[in-house]
Amino acid sequence: MASQKVLEYLDAHRQQHVDQLCDFLRIPSISSQSEHEEDCRRAAAFVAGELKELGLVVETIEAGGLPLVYAQSEIKPERKTLLFYGHYDVQPVDPLELWDHPPFEPMIKNEIVYARGACDDKGQVYTHIKALEAYIKQGIELPVNVKFIIEGEEEAGGESIYRYTEQNPEKLACDAIIVSDTALYNESTPGICYSLKGLAYMEIQLKGPDMDLHSGSYGGTVQNPGNALAEIIAKLKDENGHCLIPGFYDDVLELEPDERAGFAELGYTDEILKKETGAPEAFGEEGFTTLERMWARPTCDVNGLASGYGGEGAKTIIPSRAMAKVSMRLVPNQDPAKIAQLFEKYVLSIAPKGVEVTVIDHHGANPVLVPRKSEMMQAGMKALEEGFGAKPVFIREGGSIPIVGTFQECLKSPVLLLGYGLSTDNIHSPNEKFHLSNFWRGARTTAILMEEAAK
Amino acid sequence: MASQKVLEYLDAHRQQHVDQLCDFLRIPSISSQSEHEEDCRRAAAFVAGELKELGLVVETIEAGGLPLVYAQSEIKPERKTLLFYGHYDVQPVDPLELWDHPPFEPMIKNEIVYARGACDDKGQVYTHIKALEAYIKQGIELPVNVKFIIEGEEEAGGESIYRYTEQNPEKLACDAIIVSDTALYNESTPGICYSLKGLAYMEIQLKGPDMDLHSGSYGGTVQNPGNALAEIIAKLKDENGHCLIPGFYDDVLELEPDERAGFAELGYTDEILKKETGAPEAFGEEGFTTLERMWARPTCDVNGLASGYGGEGAKTIIPSRAMAKVSMRLVPNQDPAKIAQLFEKYVLSIAPKGVEVTVIDHHGANPVLVPRKSEMMQAGMKALEEGFGAKPVFIREGGSIPIVGTFQECLKSPVLLLGYGLSTDNIHSPNEKFHLSNFWRGARTTAILMEEAAK
Numbered sequence: 001m002a003s004q005k006v007l008e009y010l011d012a013h014r015q016q017h018v019d020q021l022c023d024f025l026r027i028p029s030i031s032s033q034s035e036h037e038e039d040c041r042r043a044a045a046f047v048a049g050e051l052k053e054l055g056l057v058v059e060t061i062e063a064g065g066l067p068l069v070y071a072q073s074e075i076k077p078e079r080k081t082l083l084f085y086g087h088y089d090v091q092p093v094d095p096l097e098l099w100d101h102p103p104f105e106p107m108i109k110n111e112i113v114y115a116r117g118a119c120d121d122k123g124q125v126y127t128h129i130k131a132l133e134a135y136i137k138q139g140i141e142l143p144v145n146v147k148f149i150i151e152g153e154e155e156a157g158g159e160s161i162y163r164y165t166e167q168n169p170e171k172l173a174c175d176a177i178i179v180s181d182t183a184l185y186n187e188s189t190p191g192i193c194y195s196l197k198g199l200a201y202m203e204i205q206l207k208g209p210d211m212d213l214h215s216g217s218y219g220g221t222v223q224n225p226g227n228a229l230a231e232i233i234a235k236l237k238d239e240n241g242h243c244l245i246p247g248f249y250d251d252v253l254e255l256e257p258d259e260r261a262g263f264a265e266l267g268y269t270d271e272i273l274k275k276e277t278g279a280p281e282a283f284g285e286e287g288f289t290t291l292e293r294m295w296a297r298p299t300c301d302v303n304g305l306a307s308g309y310g311g312e313g314a315k316t317i318i319p320s321r322a323m324a325k326v327s328m329r330l331v332p333n334q335d336p337a338k339i340a341q342l343f344e345k346y347v348l349s350i351a352p353k354g355v356e357v358t359v360i361d362h363h364g365a366n367p368v369l370v371p372r373k374s375e376m377m378q379a380g381m382k383a384l385e386e387g388f389g390a391k392p393v394f395i396r397e398g399g400s401i402p403i404v405g406t407f408q409e410c411l412k413s414p415v416l417l418l419g420y421g422l423s424t425d426n427i428h429s430p431n432e433k434f435h436l437s438n439f440w441r442g443a444r445t446t447a448i449l450m451e452e453a454a455k
Numbered sequence: 456m457a458s459q460k461v462l463e464y465l466d467a468h469r470q471q472h473v474d475q476l477c478d479f480l481r482i483p484s485i486s487s488q489s490e491h492e493e494d495c496r497r498a499a500a501f502v503a504g505e506l507k508e509l510g511l512v513v514e515t516i517e518a519g520g521l522p523l524v525y526a527q528s529e530i531k532p533e534r535k536t537l538l539f540y541g542h543y544d545v546q547p548v549d550p551l552e553l554w555d556h557p558p559f560e561p562m563i564k565n566e567i568v569y570a571r572g573a574c575d576d577k578g579q580v581y582t583h584i585k586a587l588e589a590y591i592k593q594g595i596e597l598p599v600n601v602k603f604i605i606e607g608e609e610e611a612g613g614e615s616i617y618r619y620t621e622q623n624p625e626k627l628a629c630d631a632i633i634v635s636d637t638a639l640y641n642e643s644t645p646g647i648c649y650s651l652k653g654l655a656y657m658e659i660q661l662k663g664p665d666m667d668l669h670s671g672s673y674g675g676t677v678q679n680p681g682n683a684l685a686e687i688i689a690k691l692k693d694e695n696g697h698c699l700i701p702g703f704y705d706d707v708l709e710l711e712p713d714e715r716a717g718f719a720e721l722g723y724t725d726e727i728l729k730k731e732t733g734a735p736e737a738f739g740e741e742g743f744t745t746l747e748r749m750w751a752r753p754t755c756d757v758n759g760l761a762s763g764y765g766g767e768g769a770k771t772i773i774p775s776r777a778m779a780k781v782s783m784r785l786v787p788n789q790d791p792a793k794i795a796q797l798f799e800k801y802v803l804s805i806a807p808k809g810v811e812v813t814v815i816d817h818h819g820a821n822p823v824l825v826p827r828k829s830e831m832m833q834a835g836m837k838a839l840e841e842g843f844g845a846k847p848v849f850i851r852e853g854g855s856i857p858i859v860g861t862f863q864e865c866l867k868s869p870v871l872l873l874g875y876g877l878s879t880d881n882i883h884s885p886n887e888k889f890h891l892s893n894f895w896r897g898a899r900t901t902a903i904l905m906e907e908a909a910k
Contacts, residue, residue: 197671201769210733215756216652216854217878219784220696220748221728223738226757226779227692233685239807241675273676278665283678283809293675301670302681303763303772309780310761314656314817316782317758324681325764327771329674352694354738362769399671423672 006447009134014440017130018113020050021439022106024088024122025115031066031089031156040066040152043088043122047150050129054136056148063160066152070171073146080453081145083174083411085403086125086181087154090117091428098430111436118434120427124180124420125150127442134447143454147174154181154403162406169410176376176453177407180442182397182419185266190384190445191395192377193417195295198330198367199400200339201303203360204232204347205323212308212317223354225322226307232357233324235350236300241284243300243328245346248339253332253369255296262394263291295396299329325362329398336364366405370414379452380416387445418445461902464589469895472585473568476894477561479543479577480570486521486544486611495521495607498543498577502605505584509591511603518615521607525626528601535908536600538629538866540858541580541636542609545572546883553885566891573889575882579635579875580605582897589902598909602629609636609858617861624865631831631908632862635897637852637874640721645839645900646850647832648872650750653785653822654855655794656758658815659687659802660778667763667772678809680777681762687812688779690805691755696739698755698783700801703794708787708824710751717849718746750851754784780817784853791819821860825869834907835871842900873900 010017029043030036044060044067051071052058061068066089075081093103093116101107106115113123128148135142149172151161165172185191206225213222237243255263268291270282284293293299303326308319328339344359351357370377372394384392397417404415420442426432465472484498485491499515499522507513511526521544530536548558548571556562561570568578583603590597604627606616620627640646661680668677692698710718723746725737739748748754758781763774783794799814806812825832827849839847852872859870875897881887 197674199671199771201771208734213732214854215754215758215782216654216784216852218728218732218749219652219754219756219853220739220752221737221745222732222734223696223736224756226760227688227755229760230685230688230757230779231694233682234689237682239686241678273673277668277673277677279663279677279809280811281678281809282676284675290676294673297675299670299674300682301674301679301773302685302777303670303770304765304774305681305684305760305762305777306765307757307760309759310778311759314780314782315758316654316656318756319759322757322760323765325769327670327769329671354734354736356735397671398674399669 003448003451005138005140006134007444009138010130010440010443010447017126017443018108018436018439021113021123021126024126025106025113025117026104028104029089029117029152030092031153031158032092037066040089044069044152047088047125051148054133061164063164065158065160068152068160068164069148069150071148073142075145079143079145081147081174082450082453083147083149083172083177084128085149085177085179085407086128087121087151088125089152089155090122091120091155095430100431108436112433113436114431114433116432118432119421119425120432121154121181123434123439124442127180127420127439128178128446130443131446131450135450143451147172161403165406165410172411174411174413176413177411177415178418178449179401179404179415180418180420181401182417183421183423183425184419184438185393185395187422188390190388190390190392192380192384192392193395193397193419194370194372194377195332195396196368196401196404197398198334198336198405199327199365200330200336200343201325201327201362201364202340202343203323203325203362204229205321205358205360207321207356208354209318209320212320215316215318218318222318223352224318225355226319228352228355229305229307229322229324231352232347232350233302236326240286243298245300245342247342248298251333251335252298255292259296260292263289263295266291266393294398296331298331298334301327303327330367332367332369334367336366340364365400365402368404368408368415374414376414376416376453379449379455380418382452383445383449384418386448388441420445458903458906460593460595461589462899464593465585465895465898465902472898473563473891473894476568476578476581479581480561480568480572481559483559484544484572484607485547486608486613487547492521495544499524499607502543502580506603509588516619518619520613520615523615523619524603524605526603528597530600534598534600536602536629537905537908538602538604538627538632539583540604540632540634540862541583542576542606543580544607544610545577546575546610550885555886563891567888568891569886569888571887573887574876574880575887576609576636578889578894579897582635582875582894583633583901585898586901586905590905598906602627616858620861620865627866629866629868631868632866632870633873633904634856634859634870635873635875636856637872638876638878638880639874639893640848640850642877643845645843645845645847647835647839647847648850648852648874649825649827649832650787650851651823651856651859652853653789653791653860654782654820655785655791655798656780656782656817656819657795657798658778658780658817659684660776660813660815662776662811663809664773664775667775670771670773673773677773678807679773680810681774683807683810684760684762684777684779686807687802687805688757691781695741698753700755700797702797703753706788706790707753710747714751715747718744718750721746721848749853751786753786753789756782758782785822787822787824789822791821795819820855820857823859823863823870829869831869831871831908834904834910835873837907838900838904839873841903843896
């Protein structure tokens with residue numbers, strides 16, 4: 001049996017793979033900081049080098065910003081094709097003083113590796129590379145054609161991967177896209193994420209008088225942009241959190257009964273939520289459980305408010321301006337552009353008298369829904385179950401991964417979000433980490449997936 | 456006729472008085488900056504020296520902070536007594552780069568003196584001192600007993616003058632208090648301000664989750680303090696600016712018909728308001744003119760809002776906290792302490808679910824109303840008319856001068872707010888100025904007032 005030799009190889013090389021991962025983690029490839037551009041290019045070269053050594057044809061693609069690394073095995077028409085996506089860049093490290101050790105000097109303690117990028121996403125990308133390596137080094141023919149596209153601008157909002165995907169759908173053509181950039185449901189339960197929320201990020205700007213006014217001299221004579229902004233925000237939702245923008249829910253795809261049942265079985269309670277967030281209580285739309293609201297209901301949240309004086313003590317002014325950042329997390333089948341329009345139209349329609357109101361559309365992302373019943377999904381579930389030795393569950397995610405929508409749209413293939421991290425792995429925070437057990441089980445899962453996908 | 460010789464003296468010494476005022480203005484007596492403490496004490500000594508030279512008995516009183524300068528003439532029981540109040544300290548000068556010349560090097564251009572403190576309040580205080588000087592130097596007996604109390608903490612919110620007034624009402628006893636720390640109605644129209652608004656300054660703090668949350672991961676599950684704050688603020692007033700706090704208007708003293716008529720005669724239009732403020736339009740409570748709202752209706756204004764992310768671009772968080780500063784300008788007979796209580800009770804009663812709400816009472820000031828029909832008011836109006844050569848009007852002021860309320864309460868005498876500045880004199884701003892014509896006319900007015908008050 002082919003996969004047994006592959007899995008034996010992975011078991012025998014655990015320490016070696018961890019050592020190599022640490023070499024990858026030592027490269028401070030922070031994409032949003034231009035002084036790290038050379039480091040990012042070194043990280044790209046590291047990935048390209050590994051894939052080249054495994055016999056793949058590798059291209060380093062300059063698409064405007066930091067390079068894309070593309071690689072493919074021999075493409076045999078009779079085999080299915082898997083496209084592996086990931087990113088070699090990492091988040092900035094500040095606040096550095098909150099790290100227990102230097103973020104680019106990986107430290108292993110209790111079978112956990114601590115370093116920036118350990119989980120997001122170098123460690124997870126590396127599970128794919130090491131699964132491939134196991135087949136190649138054991139001289140076992142790959143069950144599938146493999147393609148890799150590894151980018152370096154994920155943490156910097158770069159455009160290269162989008163442009164390249166839109167312009168090269170045939171080159172990236174595949175039967176499934178594998179993305180390991182999310183998390184297990186919890187420590188003991190693996191899961192496939194089959195839906196991501198989309199996003200419409202808006203800003204409301206109000207202008208009243210030309211300058212801050214003395215609130216004694218002019219109080220009562222002009223509209224106050226701070227009060228007027230509050231009126232607008234207060235009309236976005238009712239007191240139970242239901243959004244009041246006309247048409248907002250029109251395209252919402254309601255949950256299937258079996259999805260609601262599946263969520264309920266996960267046993268997520270408001271007590272867990274309160275412990276995770278410190279919020280006084282759970283809150284949101286009536287008629288839905290907390291997990292349903294988190295994963296499958298659109299939201300409308302203030303991300304920031306600013307007006308007038310925010311310092312200590314008192315300053316008696318009528319502010320000249322007021323600003324709110326408001327984002328809406330969208331669910332399948334909502335359209336970010338349409339929602340942004342509805343938002344703008346509604347806000348302008350409820351604008352109080354005496355102020356000039358401007359609405360800015362910052363950016364959007366499409367929601368994602370992957371059918372749960374496909375063969376590829378079944379292959380993914382089987383691989384997770386074998387790789388992790390536990391029954392996997394279907395999960396959703398309230399966040400957005402914009403490239404996933406672009407993959408679906410341009411490549412017309414299912415995206416398998418096989419996350420090997422934990423929600424407590426401190427991605428984007430100090431002391432990022434990755435459990436080595438999840439690193440090793442992730443590599444096994446990926447190797448098994450290649451076989452299962454071929455069936 | 457005694458006053459003629461007094462006025463001749465003032466005319467003859469115009470240039471000398473301006474030169475002396477410039478000496479006063481050269482002292483950078485910024486009370487809120489401790490490095491200027493010595494300068495403040497020099498300014499106190501300057502005032503004390505002038506009054507001593509005029510034969511008054513002068514005390515420099517250390518009452519905790521910067522000294523109070525107290526002075527009195529011989530007190531003859533058959534004469535009425537006027538108490539002159541003012542302050543020798545000045546506002547800070549930042550932003551310094553917006554000044555056309557150094558703020559403590561007085562510059563005279565087109566019969567206007569430019570310097571920090573020129574109008575607020577050194578120039579106005581000096582009109583009182585020079586009026587007194589005219590009587591003394593001409594050897595004419597003073598028509599009234601005079602007392603001066605000049606403080607040095609007005610711009611720093613100091614307590615000395617309050618404590619001293621409360622503890623020494625007999626020493627400060629008088630028939631009227633004269634305060635020149637406000638403005639003429641406009642360039643060609645002098646006025647006596649007979650009412651000041653009071654103040655209740657509040658802060659609302661909301662706490663939701665313990666830290667800012669990822670708005671994807673937790674959107675829809677917890678109350679958002681930014682949204683919740685907007686709900687509270689939006690319920691403070693209706694869409695026409697009418698305050699919704701129960702009991703807010705209960706104690707409001709309505710305007711007399713003749714006051715409304717007097718305001719209407721002043722011809723203040725919304726076009727003037729728009730030009731002064733740059734606001735798109737006038738706005739406020741229905742049933743009142745703009746001037747009525749400005750001068751005689753209580754207000755409820757946001758002074759500041761802060762929550763979450765206020766920078767450029769986007770950050771997708773549910774803020775942990777949200778804060779609003781809200782102040783209410785109060786009219787006679789509202790009580791700041793009572794209004795603060797009503798505010799707190801109402802805000803807590805409308806607090807949305809899922810957040811912890813705290814209300815802080817920063818500080819308050821009593822509104823002031825001086826009867827217009829007193830003999831002293833008539834004396835003030837007569838003095839203004841003769842001093843400025845134009846018919847004066849009764850005006851009100853939307854701002855607060857807290858010490859005026861304390862004087863009224865402790866000394867039981869009418870306060871005459873005889874402002875000699877202009878609203879365009881840039882007090883508290885760069886390029887503060889004082890028209891020399893108003894300086895000279897102010898001194899004449901004060902001299903005439905002493906005679907009129909004696910009648």
